[in-house]
Amino acid sequence: MKKRVYCDFAATTYVSSEVLNEMLPCFNTIFGNASSLHGYGRDAVALVDKARDRVQKAIGAEKPSEVYFTSGGTEANNWALKGLARANSAKGKHIITSAIEHDSVLEACKQLEEEGFEVTYLPVDSKGLVSITDLIHNLRPTTCLVSIMAVNNEIGTIQNIKTIANLTHDYGAIFHTDAVQALGAIKLNVKDMEIDALSISSHKIYGPKGVGALYVKQGIKIDPIIAGGSQERGLRGGTSNVPGIVGFGKAIEIANRDLMINQKKLKSIRLYFLNQVMEKIPYVTVNGHPYQKVQGTINLSFEMVEAEALLMLLDMEGIAVSTGSACTSGSPLPSHVLKAIGLSNEFAKGSLRFSFGKSTTKADVDYIIEKLVASVAKLREMSPVSKAGRRKKKA
Ligand SMILES: Cc1ncc(COP(=O)(O)O)c(C=O)c1O
Numbered sequence: 001m002k003k004r005v006y007c008d009f010a011a012t013t014y015v016s017s018e019v020l021n022e023m024l025p026c027f028n029t030i031f032g033n034a035s036s037l038h039g040y041g042r043d044a045v046a047l048v049d050k051a052r053d054r055v056q057k058a059i060g061a062e063k064p065s066e067v068y069f070t071s072g073g074t075e076a077n078n079w080a081l082k083g084l085a086r087a088n089s090a091k092g093k094h095i096i097t098s099a100i101e102h103d104s105v106l107e108a109c110k111q112l113e114e115e116g117f118e119v120t121y122l123p124v125d126s127k128g129l130v131s132i133t134d135l136i137h138n139l140r141p142t143t144c145l146v147s148i149m150a151v152n153n154e155i156g157t158i159q160n161i162k163t164i165a166n167l168t169h170d171y172g173a174i175f176h177t178d179a180v181q182a183l184g185a186i187k188l189n190v191k192d193m194e195i196d197a198l199s200i201s202s203h204k205i206y207g208p209k210g211v212g213a214l215y216v217k218q219g220i221k222i223d224p225i226i227a228g229g230s231q232e233r234g235l236r237g238g239t240s241n242v243p244g245i246v247g248f249g250k251a252i253e254i255a256n257r258d259l260m261i262n263q264k265k266l267k268s269i270r271l272y273f274l275n276q277v278m279e280k281i282p283y284v285t286v287n288g289h290p291y292q293k294v295q296g297t298i299n300l301s302f303e304m305v306e307a308e309a310l311l312m313l314l315d316m317e318g319i320a321v322s323t324g325s326a327c328t329s330g331s332p333l334p335s336h337v338l339k340a341i342g343l344s345n346e347f348a349k350g351s352l353r354f355s356f357g358k359s360t361t362k363a364d365v366d367y368i369i370e371k372l373v374a375s376v377a378k379l380r381e382m383s384p385v386s387k388a389g390r391r392k393k394k395a
Contacts, residue, residue: 051249060189076199092142128157155288156297207251211244
């Protein structure tokens with residue numbers, strides 16, 4: 001059988017066997033509706049409560065009731081932006097976010113603009129960091145909400161969340177962070193980091209797809225996201241996805257337990273990969289912050305190469321990588337994140353994201369490198385650009 005190497009863990013992960021084993025009884029044994037009043041319902045509620053406790057502990061929240069289960073990060077982000085902005089608009093209708101957020105934040109902001117909110121999109125520097133000075137200059141007494149992602153999904157840059165949250169509070173505004181890519185990659189503690197609301201997702205941490213959570217600090221007002229049910233304290237109606245929630249609870253517990261060991265392993269894989277790339281492939285640059293970044297995600301620009309063609313050649317060799325985020329791959333436009341860090345269209349369109357996971361081995365990396373070296377050389381040989389000369393990195 002042909003060798004296959006998965007190198008797209010930032011897009012999604014497989015479900016780990018520990019998680020799957022905990023989920024299985026929820027499909028046919030403990031299958032009750034968590035809203036039912038009988039014993040079957042109570043059994044299901046007990047499992048949902050246990051999962052909520054696990055999420056609460058993993059993110060350092062004060063109470064389990066501050067955790068609301070959702071269908072994933074996209075819903076959590078939509079809910080946070082719209083629910084918090086609408087419920088707190090009496091303070092003012094100004095929102096601050098960044099230019100490199102996930103589309104679920106950016107699109108929610110666009111919808112809020114149509115409702116009369118004003119949104120400031122902070123730029124980032126060439127490493128993907130929001131400038132604290134820029135934030136200070138843009139905070140106003142009418143700012144009701146600031147939403148800045150903890151870790152970027154394309155380049156892995158980690159923002160200075162605590163400082164941003166602290167300044168947001170100086171202006172009496174609410175601070176939300178999209179922590180989907182941070183979960184399992186950096187230590188998250190909502191109290192220490194002064195976070196009021198936080199979005200997370202299960203399928204990035206070896207849990208099932210279609211489940212996530214929004215943390216909302218007790219006392220903070222938020223409008224409901226889905227009407228028509230008393231679930232999630234009346235704020236998010238719909239029969240609870242018990243197997244998904246149970247899986248997420250187990251996955252987050254494991255992610256927290258194994259955080260250090262996983263990150264240490266990923267760091268050694270990353271360095272092993274990067275050293276070989278730099279040694280064997282000319283005209284490659286690493287995008288993102290040199291050290292304030294997560295270990296598992298690496299974004300590389302290959303000069304004189306179309307990233308989509310490279311992705312396809314690698315795919316033919318059984319290697320799975322990605323151009324930009326999974327949600328926008330396939331789009332003809334260059335990534336908004338790579339444009340925001342100042343890359344020219346040519347550099348942005350020559351960029352690939354490699355993301356490693358806890359099962360990635362050095363043998364996997366060796367295989368990726370072998371095929372990458374050959375594929376890049378092949379594409380450059382065919383490229384009219386390589387004959388005409390190298391292009392400019394900056395836009
Ligand atoms: C930073 C970030 N936010 C939000 C999401 C959306 O999460 P979900 O896939 O659970 O809807 C993703 C998924 O790629 C992400 O990377």
